[in-house]
Amino acid sequence: MSDHQVGKIKAAIVGASGYSGEELLRLLFRHDQVDIVCVTSRQYAGRPVGDVFPRFTGLDLNFSSPSIDEIAESADVAFLALPHGVSAEFAIPLVEKGVKVIDISADFRLKSTEKYLEYYNAEHPAPELLKKAVYGAPERRKEAIKNADLVACPGCYPTSITLPLVPLLKAGLISSEGIISSSMSGVSGAGRKVDLPFIFPECNESVRPYGVVGHRHLPEIEQELAEAAGVDDVAINFIPHLVPTNRGIHSTIIAKLKDGVSADQIREAWNSSYADAPFVRVLPAGRLADTKNVTLTNYCEIACATDAHTGNVILSSAIDNLTKGAAGQAVQNMNIVFGFDEKAGLL
Incomplete structure (x- = not known):
């Protein structure tokens, strides 16, 4: 105590x-x-x-x-x-x-x-x-x-993006340049208010990006990533989307792998960094994060797939925006x- x-x-x-x-x-x-x-x-x-x-x-x-x-x-x-x-x-x-x-x-x-x-x-x-x-x-x-x-x-988006990225930047497994995060959030992320873009007929059966340049969560994300990478500044593309669910965030993040880095090394870095983190779940090879598995919980699921064709790693991260x-x-x-x-x- x-x-x-x-x-x-x-x-x-x-x-x-x-x-x-x-x-x-x-x-x-x-x-x-x-x-x-x-x-x-x-x-x-x-x-x-x-x-x-x-x-x-x-x-x-x-x-x-x-x-x-x-x-x-x-x-x-x-x-x-x-x-x-x-x-x-x-x-x-x-x-x-x-x-x-x-x-x-x-x-x-x-x-x-x-x-x-x-x-x-x-x-x-x-x-x-x-x-x-x-x-x-x-x-x-x-x-x-x-x-x-x-x-x-x-913030909610920064949590979903920094949890998978920070250990990889600290370990030097990925480049801090050219990172892209395409993130999707349920409508509750807009707050509890009556506002035309967020009423049911406007959101249902619809997916749309917003704030694709200069979103207010961007400097927070870049601040944390720069610290992890040990550099003065990091610039990323952060592309949020509104999706027709009540709650949940999924971020698909693309980063350039350093030469020779494998998916196993990515997962090893996560498992090492989050060994004592009760609310981070590192998914095994072959699985990607899914918002339905974290709804109404404080968990963040993270997963990855490497692409030999481009030399990129694709990271998958899911949280409940109102909980975690x-x-x-x-x-x-x-x-x-x-x-x-x-x-x-x-x-």
Whole structure:
């Protein structure tokens, strides 16, 4: 047990009315070492959680208006499921008041304030807090997460792309140049909102790319890949697609193999890197990742095939965008911060 907290901890979910908030509720309600003491939503303040999410009907918990003082008084940890820019408004005072903050937004993922301005069209709201924030990739930064006051959870697409690529770049098995990721996401990735491009008749029986140049997840992906490769910059093509499923992300990634590298070496690098990673599944030869096998779980499946014709390796990666891509990874980070079993509430 960590010295951060003994026994059950009290959790607040700030901005709990979206899909990530609903997923956090699902996971934390079944976590034996967590009591949910506060769920906030300006829109639904005063209403029972079961009114908004009928699956939780009968649970004695109401939405409340977000109050930093009330959150700080009642909670040991606050999950921020808020839009970028808004998260920082809560993160700064909550960290100052001694609350551990697990942020699902993009506010603290990028180390560069210049990149934040370029991709989010606003000055970074809390550059002084960037130095304290730990990028919450549990498979790579567990020791730093243990002592973090503020954890910046990775984005969903970046999780699906960096998990297969980082060990290969670190081991020098692939080139850091010319990487392409064609990724597909279910409609819940767009958030819980009524917006014409995302209503059923517009999405069903349809697959379409979007944000093929300058997507906001691109600098986060490139930041992590550059660090793994030990270079200043990495430039990739990231091509996201919207597909007619509720949840799930699949990324097909193409990278140039270094001379003589085999598929067995790729899998060996993964197995070595993720030997102690409970939520990464390295698939055997002949299998590729499938979103249906990770839906409603915190797992990431990774697989590969090598192409002698082109000298490329094709990587296949699947996660649930709302679990491993958001709320599940947030709970995994919380478990590490508070010294719980990393898998608690997630199996």
